[in-house]
Amino acid sequence: MTFYSKKVMNHFLNPRNVGYIKNADGIGEVGNPICGDMMTFYIKVSNNRIIDVKFQTFGCGAAIAVSSMVSEMVLGKTLEEVQCLTNDDVAQALDGLPSNKIHCSNLGADALHKAIENYKSKHQNDNILKK
Ligand code: FES
Numbered sequence: 071m072t073f074y075s076k077k078v079m080n081h082f083l084n085p086r087n088v089g090y091i092k093n094a095d096g097i098g099e100v101g102n103p104i105c106g107d108m109m110t111f112y113i114k115v116s117n118n119r120i121i122d123v124k125f126q127t128f129g130c131g132a133a134i135a136v137s138s139m140v141s142e143m144v145l146g147k148t149l150e151e152v153q154c155l156t157n158d159d160v161a162q163a164l165d166g167l168p169s170n171k172i173h174c175s176n177l178g179a180d181a182l183h184k185a186i187e188n189y190k191s192k193h194q195n196d197n198i199l200k201k
Contacts, residue, residue: 073168074131074132074135074167075164075167076165077135077164078131078135078164079135081136082131082138085135085137086142087124087141087142087145088124088126088138089124089125090110090112090124090126091112091122091123091124094114094124095113095114095115095189096112096113096115096185096186096187096192097111097112097113097185097188098110098111098180098182098183098184098186098187098188099111099181100177100180100181100184101177102129102133102173102177104173105129105130105173107128107129107133107174107177108127108128109126109127109128109137109178110125110127111123111125111137111140111141111182111185112185113185115149115189118149118150119146119148120145120147120149120152121146122145123145125137125138125141127177130171132167132168132171132174133174133177136160136161136178137178139160139164139178140160140179143155143163149186149189152182152183153183153186155182157176157178159179160178
């Protein structure tokens with residue numbers, strides 16, 4: 071039997087920032103090879119900070135809780151601060167995950183990092199076009 075922390079249950083039952091952002095500045099999608107679940111993050115960036123974040127997760131309760139926690143942890147942070155966020159940080163912020171659910175936490179930070187990479191690649195292209 072799997073026991074979740076109160077924080078995991080709270081974020082699973084009341085996930086924050088679910089949805090998508092039309093005209094997002096960056097989009098990051100990852101899949102979990104172990105179970106096939108998918109997670110997509112959408113970000114809006116202004117002055118090098120994440121000013122809006124939304125996610126869509128097709129996965130287990132732990133993956134939804136991880137997505138929700140990541141979205142709260144990164145809102146208002148600089149891109150550099152977010153790039154330092156690890157999957158372990160997210161699992162700790164949720165007061166841990168059961169050992170058989172640790173792999174579920176491996177999507178959250180990775181999806182966010184991908185969204186930032188996507189934003190940066192678009193931004194670089196903008197700069198090249200302006201020159
Ligand atoms: Fe797939 Fe948790 S079982 S992410």
